[in-house]
Amino acid sequence: MTTHLEITTIYALLDGELEPLAERSAEGHLLRCAECRAVREECGAVLASLRWYAAAPPPPPVGYWSRFWERFADRVSRTPERPAAVRRPRPAWRETAMAAAAVLALLLGTWWGGLPRDEVAPRVSAPASIPARMAVADTGWESDVEFFERATVAVGSVDPLTKGLALAALVESP
Structure with a gap:
């Protein structure tokens, strides 16, 4: 091979x-x-x-360029005529609509600015914190608060993870 x-x-x-x-x-x-x-x-x-x-293209025949210029010389040598300006008519309604919108915006701004404003409520400090038992005394949650307190005391800490477990137990209980 x-x-x-x-x-x-x-x-x-x-x-x-x-x-x-x-x-x-x-x-x-x-x-x-x-x-x-x-x-x-x-x-x-x-x-x-x-x-x-x-390959390069073959050269044009003898006299080609002179005949070419004879055909186009009158077009090239003339000064170009200036084209007439064409004015496109604008629709009159567009200008009227823009003016009306501007006047309307001005009137609305003036009216809105002149409206009486409501008084802002004075700021007051938050009440001092009260024990959780008192906060839920009349809500029917007393047993849940007691359960939460017992759960946190039984575990021996009140870290966020333990609180989360106790709260999850509260949510799941009927």
């Missing part, structure tokens, strides 16, 4: 960039291997199309 030529070697051969010894070796392989010859044909077609796209 013969090894095939690498594609880079085939492109280098087509571009004439191989050393003479490597070029003779590649040409000898191409004589024996039909697959590599097919790849060389495809690579040659790709290179030909790339060279065609990269």
Whole structure:
């Protein structure tokens, strides 16, 4: 089984960039291997199309530019005419509506500013804290407060976690 030529070697051969010894070796392989010859044909077609796209366009025929300027000289040399100003009419209702809205806003602001304001209630200090038993004396929660106090005393602390557990028990109890 013969090894095939690498594609880079085939492109280098087509571009004439191989050393003479490597070029003779590649040409000898191409004589024996039909697959590599097919790849060389495809690579040659790709290179030909790339060279065609990269080629500079042919120069225009003699006298092309002089005829071109003869056709367009009168258009280019003339001074351009100034276009007439086109005034777009504004709808009259828009200006009237804007003026009416401004007057309405002014009147509403004046009316609103002239309204009497309610007196602000004077600030009073909060009452001194009272024991929890007194706060819930008439609410029917006395038993819950007693349960909370017993739970915190039984655990031996009033840390937030313990309070949370006691409060959760209060919520869950019927």
